[in-house]
Amino acid sequence: MPRKDSIDIGELTDSAFYILSSVIEEKHGYLIMKTIEELTNSEVTIGPASLYTTLKKLLAAGLVELNSREEENKKVYKITSLGRDMLIKEIERKKQMVKFAENFLK
Amino acid sequence: MKSKYVMISGFAFSEESDMEKLGNYAREGWILENIVAGLFYKLKRDEPKDIVYSLDYQSEANEEYFNLFIESGWKPVVSVGNEMHIFSAQAGSNPIYSDCQSEIEKYIRMKRQAKKGTLYSLIVAVALIALLVISVITIRPIFLIVFGLLILDIFVFIFNFMPYIAYNSRIKQIRKNGRCSLNNGLWKVNVFSGSVFLILGIENLIEKKYFSIFYIILGAFIIISSLNGYKKEKKCS
Numbered sequence: 199m200p201r202k203d204s205i206d207i208g209e210l211t212d213s214a215f216y217i218l219s220s221v222i223e224e225k226h227g228y229l230i231m232k233t234i235e236e237l238t239n240s241e242v243t244i245g246p247a248s249l250y251t252t253l254k255k256l257l258a259a260g261l262v263e264l265n266s267r268e269e270e271n272k273k274v275y276k277i278t279s280l281g282r283d284m285l286i287k288e289i290e291r292k293k294q295m296v297k298f299a300e301n302f303l304k
Numbered sequence: 305m306k307s308k309y310v311m312i313s314g315f316a317f318s319e320e321s322d323m324e325k326l327g328n329y330a331r332e333g334w335i336l337e338n339i340v341a342g343l344f345y346k347l348k349r350d351e352p353k354d355i356v357y358s359l360d361y362q363s364e365a366n367e368e369y370f371n372l373f374i375e376s377g378w379k380p381v382v383s384v385g386n387e388m389h390i391f392s393a394q395a396g397s398n399p400i401y402s403d404c405q406s407e408i409e410k411y412i413r414m415k416r417q418a419k420k421g422t423l424y425s426l427i428v429a430v431a432l433i434a435l436l437v438i439s440v441i442t443i444r445p446i447f448l449i450v451f452g453l454l455i456l457d458i459f460v461f462i463f464n465f466m467p468y469i470a471y472n473s474r475i476k477q478i479r480k481n482g483r484c485s486l487n488n489g490l491w492k493v494n495v496f497s498g499s500v501f502l503i504l505g506i507e508n509l510i511e512k513k514y515f516s517i518f519y520i521i522l523g524a525f526i527i528i529s530s531l532n533g534y535k536k537e538k539k540c541s
Contacts, residue, residue, distance in 0.1 A: 211405045227368065228375040246372040247360045247400035251409050254364070273368050 210288050213244055213252050217262075218277060218285050224265055226272035227253065256281070306349035308334055312342070313529055315359060315388065316414070316467035317494075323357040327395075330355050336390065339382050354395045361414050363387050373400070404478050411478070415471035421464030428457045455518065462497075462522070469493060494530030498523045 210218060220233045227249060235243050244252075253275060256262040261281030265274035277285070310329070313322050326336050326345065331354060334347035358378065362369060363386065370380050378391040378400060391400065401407040432454040439447045505519030 211403060213403045213406060227372045231372075231376060243398045243402055245398055245400040245402040246376045246378060247358075247362075247410070248402045248406040250362070250369050250372055251406040255409075271367070272371065 210284065211252070212242075213248055214256060215285075215288060216242060216244065217249065217252055218256060218281055221262055221275045221277045222282070222285075224274050224276040226274050228272070230275070307337070308347045308349075309340065309344040310347060311344055312339070314467075316418075316470035317529065319359050323359060323390075326357045326390075327355060330357075330392075336381050336392070339384055339390075342384065355392045356395050356397065357381070357390055357392050358400045360389050360391070360400060361387060361410050362389060363413070365389060408475055408478050411471045411474045415468060415475060418464050418468035418471060422461065422468050425457055425461035425464060429454065429461060432457060459518075459522075466493075466497070494526050498526035498530060501526065 216234050216238075217230055220230050220237075225233065230253075231244050231246070231249055253262065257264070257275075260278055261284055262275050263278050265276050267274060310325070315322065329347055330336070331352055333350055333352040335350045335353065336345055336357065337348040338346040340346050365383070365386055373380060373391055377397050378393045381390045381392050383389045401410070432450055435450050436447070436454065439450055501519045501523030503523075505516045505523055508516030508519060
């Protein structure tokens with residue numbers, strides 16, 4: 199039974215969310231992993247297999263594109279305008295979720 | 305240089321236990337060097353190392369792919385057919401898959417392949433059985449040839465269908481538990497199919513058919529590998 203891809207139904211997995219945010223400024227693969235690890239104080243780490251698979255999916259969905267310029271033979275990834283729209287939508291959705299929960303915690 | 309060969313238990317069924325086994329060997333100073341004939345790990349005598357092994361399936365593996373692993377501390381050890389890749393890293397390194405959504409993809413790709421193989425070999429089997437029936441009625445001389453092909457095809461079918469079941473159950477487990485657990489009860493399927501082959505083999509042996517030996521070897525092999533699964537399950541519980 200084919201299962202709907204999370205990107206197709208307009209949702210980003212947690213890893214996809216972190217990766218997509220970090221390529222607002224273009225980066226090569228390893229820098230994406232390092233940036234996520236450093237900015238989250240190692241709370242979030244992305245494994246190489248997860249990064250490769252997720253990047254491939256983001257590329258196929260047109261949310262991320264490759265820059266023609268390569269850094270030391272490494273591919274450089276950058277968010278597309280489609281990816282940016284999706285990210286903003288996802289941030290709004292997450293904000294709503296947090297707001298909802300906070301209503302009850304106050 | 306001293307080398308040692310260790311049988312592969314089949315990646316679809318016992319990926320985790322095989323990787324664990326390789327790690328244990330490395331701590332004793334036997335380091336994975338290669339895979340021989342798709343059946344054995346070739347281990348080389350070296351300094352004992354505290355390392356862990358991980359397996360990934362990736363048919364579109366390129367320089368970029370391997371660079372990502374190397375930069376995060378995972379050294380490529382051996383690749384089979386640019387499809388299956390084994391990496392090693394210092395014990396305690398971050399795992400190669402950090403979330404289950406992407407880990408599921410790994411098995412979905414393999415499941416699709418095994419499914420294709422299962423279907424094709426099944427179609428071939430049906431065609432061969434039809435041909436077999438025809439040969440019995442009209443063209444006797446080709447009977448043995450067709451029969452031989454059918455036996456071969458049954459092997460192809462089994463080695464696609466069993467992994468298909470294994471990958472399927474892995475995917476279900478990751479969806480259910482969020483992680484692939486070692487304890488998957490697949491050994492029961494193995495005991496069953498192994499017994500079927502043994503019975504078939506013995507039955508044919510009584511009728512003095514030479515190919516029965518294939519069945520018996522296959523049956524014994526499957527049952528032995530299922531015993532490993534059983535032992536593991538006992539250990540876990």
